[in-house]
Amino acid sequence: MSQNDAPEADLENLLHETRTFPPSEEFAAQANATAELYQVAAADRGAFWAEQARSLVSWSTEFTEGLDFSGAPVARWFGDGRLNAAYNAVDRHVEAGHGDRVAIHFEGEPGDTRTLTYADLKEQVSRAANALADLGVATGDRVAIYMPMIPETIIAMLACARLGAPHSVVFGGFSAEALHSRIIDADARVVITADGGYRRGKPSSLKPAVDEALAKGTDVRHVLVVERTGQDVDWTEGRDVRWAEALEAASPEHTPVEVEAEHPLYILYTSGTTGKPKGILHTTGGYLTQTAYTFRYVFDHKPETDVYWCTADVGWVTGHSYIVYGPMLNGATQVLYEGTPDTPDKDRWWAIVEKYRVSLLYTAPTAIRAAMKWGDEYPGRHDLSSLRLLGSVGEPINPEAWIWYRNTIGGGKTPIVDTWWQTETGAIMISPLPGVTAAKPGSAQVPLPGASVDVLNDAGESVPNGHGGYLVLTEPWPSMLRGIWGDLERYKETYWSRFEGMYFAGDGAKKDEDGDIWLLGRVDDVMNVSGHRLSTTEVESALVSHPSVAEAAVVGAKDDTTGQAVVAFVILRAAAGEDAAGEEAVAALRNHVAKEIGPIAKPRSILVVSELPKTRSGKIMRRLLKDVAEGREAGDVTTLADSSVMEQITQGMKAG
Numbered sequence: 026m027s028q029n030d031a032p033e034a035d036l037e038n039l040l041h042e043t044r045t046f047p048p049s050e051e052f053a054a055q056a057n058a059t060a061e062l063y064q065v066a067a068a069d070r071g072a073f074w075a076e077q078a079r080s081l082v083s084w085s086t087e088f089t090e091g092l093d094f095s096g097a098p099v100a101r102w103f104g105d106g107r108l109n110a111a112y113n114a115v116d117r118h119v120e121a122g123h124g125d126r127v128a129i130h131f132e133g134e135p136g137d138t139r140t141l142t143y144a145d146l147k148e149q150v151s152r153a154a155n156a157l158a159d160l161g162v163a164t165g166d167r168v169a170i171y172m173p174m175i176p177e178t179i180i181a182m183l184a185c186a187r188l189g190a191p192h193s194v195v196f197g198g199f200s201a202e203a204l205h206s207r208i209i210d211a212d213a214r215v216v217i218t219a220d221g222g223y224r225r226g227k228p229s230s231l232k233p234a235v236d237e238a239l240a241k242g243t244d245v246r247h248v249l250v251v252e253r254t255g256q257d258v259d260w261t262e263g264r265d266v267r268w269a270e271a272l273e274a275a276s277p278e279h280t281p282v283e284v285e286a287e288h289p290l291y292i293l294y295t296s297g298t299t300g301k302p303k304g305i306l307h308t309t310g311g312y313l314t315q316t317a318y319t320f321r322y323v324f325d326h327k328p329e330t331d332v333y334w335c336t337a338d339v340g341w342v343t344g345h346s347y348i349v350y351g352p353m354l355n356g357a358t359q360v361l362y363e364g365t366p367d368t369p370d371k372d373r374w375w376a377i378v379e380k381y382r383v384s385l386l387y388t389a390p391t392a393i394r395a396a397m398k399w400g401d402e403y404p405g406r407h408d409l410s411s412l413r414l415l416g417s418v419g420e421p422i423n424p425e426a427w428i429w430y431r432n433t434i435g436g437g438k439t440p441i442v443d444t445w446w447q448t449e450t451g452a453i454m455i456s457p458l459p460g461v462t463a464a465k466p467g468s469a470q471v472p473l474p475g476a477s478v479d480v481l482n483d484a485g486e487s488v489p490n491g492h493g494g495y496l497v498l499t500e501p502w503p504s505m506l507r508g509i510w511g512d513l514e515r516y517k518e519t520y521w522s523r524f525e526g527m528y529f530a531g532d533g534a535k536k537d538e539d540g541d542i543w544l545l546g547r548v549d550d551v552m553n554v555s556g557h558r559l560s561t562t563e564v565e566s567a568l569v570s571h572p573s574v575a576e577a578a579v580v581g582a583k584d585d586t587t588g589q590a591v592v593a594f595v596i597l598r599a600a601a602g603e604d605a606a607g608e609e610a611v612a613a614l615r616n617h618v619a620k621e622i623g624p625i626a627k628p629r630s631i632l633v634v635s636e637l638p639k640t641r642s643g644k645i646m647r648r649l650l651k652d653v654a655e656g657r658e659a660g661d662v663t664t665l666a667d668s669s670v671m672e673q674i675t676q677g678m679k680a681g
């Protein structure tokens with residue numbers, strides 16, 4: 026294992042956590058999940074998934090095939106079936122008589138609201154699909170989506186799905202540079218964006234970044250622009266098209282394009298261990314099956330009565346699977362909130378829960394820790410009694426945050442589902458089942474029925490209970506990635522080369538004495554900042570792209586709020602001059618990273634050093650830098666080429 030090992034002390038704390046929270050009888054009596062689900066899935070995994078695919082998804086051509094892994098490690102699921110994702114998310118609910126059901130309660134940050142029913146969505150998505158087709162988008166073409174958190178983002182994604190045009194959503198917080206490289210990698214032909222969105226009480230802009238990205242050269246033919254803030258934007262005649270005008274002119278009728286089960290639904294980029302983000306590819310039938318299934322059972326969703334709210338951004342996989350596809354396949358009523366949790370005040374989320382009577386809330390440990398720090402006063406101002414289940418995703422949740430979440434937000438009664446999964450897995454793989462599992466704070470505990478998980482040691486052997494190692498998925502699952510866009514070799518190398526025939530997740534994990542699984546963070550050079558993945562190499566490349574930087578090393582250091590924070594060590598070029606090490610210059614470097622990748626990648630601190638700790642073979646020892654960044658005595662320095670380097674760096678850190 027490398028730099029991101031959980032320090033032993035944390036591990037010990039975690040494993041001394043012995044509190045358990047069995048489900049209440051009341052919850053269990055009404056739960057969608059039952060203990061029997063595990064038995065059914067274990068008896069015949071293939072039949073179990075086929076049953077989920079038939080009961081939760083509508084097929085225009087029924088499938089007869091289940092899993093086909095003959096092209097391993099690329100799986101096919103339900104390969105001879107045909108369907109359309111947007112039809113499944115929208116039309117069929119209207120056809121079933123639920124057209125009047127609210128699909129989206131939109132709450133803009135400034136306080137503006139909109140309500141969209143499933144019938145409204147059907148019309149909007151159809152119009153958008155026609156508008157995209159008019160712009161030349163055909164089945165199979167890629168469309169990049171760079172948007173704030175507004176209903177049009179969901180409409181845009183579903184319009185692509187309706188055409189069988191894979192979407193590539195790029196998080197609105199990413200830079201023009203990051204957007205450009207993703208447009209190029211996927212060879213997107215159309216970009217859907219907005220003038221901007223509201224964040225922290227003011228309009229932020231998006232369209233200028235699109236203009237900048239396209240100026241670098243792409244094959245994008247058209248940019249469809251939603252007007253959200255009304256701010257002035259530059260306009261390229263012939264290329265740029267106003268969303269409202271295009272939809273107005275388009276027909277509200279559109280026949281969804283039937284695609285094969287394995288037709289690409291989307292590409293979503295995520296950080297890997299190298300500088301180049303990976304385009305994770307998801308296809309249609311299996312992905313929809315597992316997102317729908319997990320949403321129904323893990324969140325105990327009841328379409329008639331629940332109001333669901335996932336606070337993630339649609340630009341991340343959580344937004345794809347648990348704002349768009351999972352909930353909408355289940356005909357859910359959900360809240361979509363545009364802005365930040367502390368605008369205008371730190372009780373905004375809780376005001377939203379009260380206002381819409383949210384019953385199922387899905388968020389991330391980093392947000393829970395921030396709310397905990399702000400104090401009980403803020404949730405205390407609101408009636409949160411509508412909440413009946415809470416979810417957590419993105420990183421391990423520390424037991425204290427778990428307990429606070431349950432007591433302060435959940436009124437001491439709600440089940441908490443700590444859900445482990447990844448962009449690559451497409452849907453939840455490990456989680457307690459509400460109403461069935463006795464929850465242990467801090468542990469994601471058990472593979473879901475249908476999922477198959479193990480923890481292996483270095484030699485690839487399954488570890489006994491009470492031991493730790495590497496998390497692997499031992500059987501294919503319907504929503505698994507089908508590869509990395511345009512790079513099959515990298516797919517094999519990254520996930521399938523570490524352990525023969527098994528998917529290597531990149532996470533460390535431990536089995537406790539009961540065999541329950543505790544996630545321990547990444548074991549590779551991927552950082553987890555506020556639940557968002559960033560690679561150390563990616564940030565290092567951004568730093569080195571600055572003219573004053575000669576060399577950079579980046580580590581993820583423990584942070585009370587964000588889980589990990591980016592801490593950088595840089596060596597300046599001799600030519601950079603004295604001023605380059607000054608406070609202003611360091612601030613400029615931090616901003617440079619934000620500009621290259623996005624504000625989330627901005628280092629918390631940058632220390633200018635004269636040497637980096639390297640082994641005799643020249644490999645940077647990030648583990649030692651991590652020790653320093655976390656305020657510990659640096660570990661074993663005997664393998665360093667020059668052992669005095671660490672002393673200098675430690676002194677520098679203390680002085681800074």
Ligand code: WTA
Nearest residue numbers: 418419420421443444445446447448544547
């Ligand atoms: C981490 C987010 C512990 C893990 C859905 C994984 C978690 C990475 C949990 C994927 C959890 C996610 N407990 N760790 N409940 N959920 N992770 O691709 O390290 O953005 O590999 O997907 O987040 O991040 P990604």
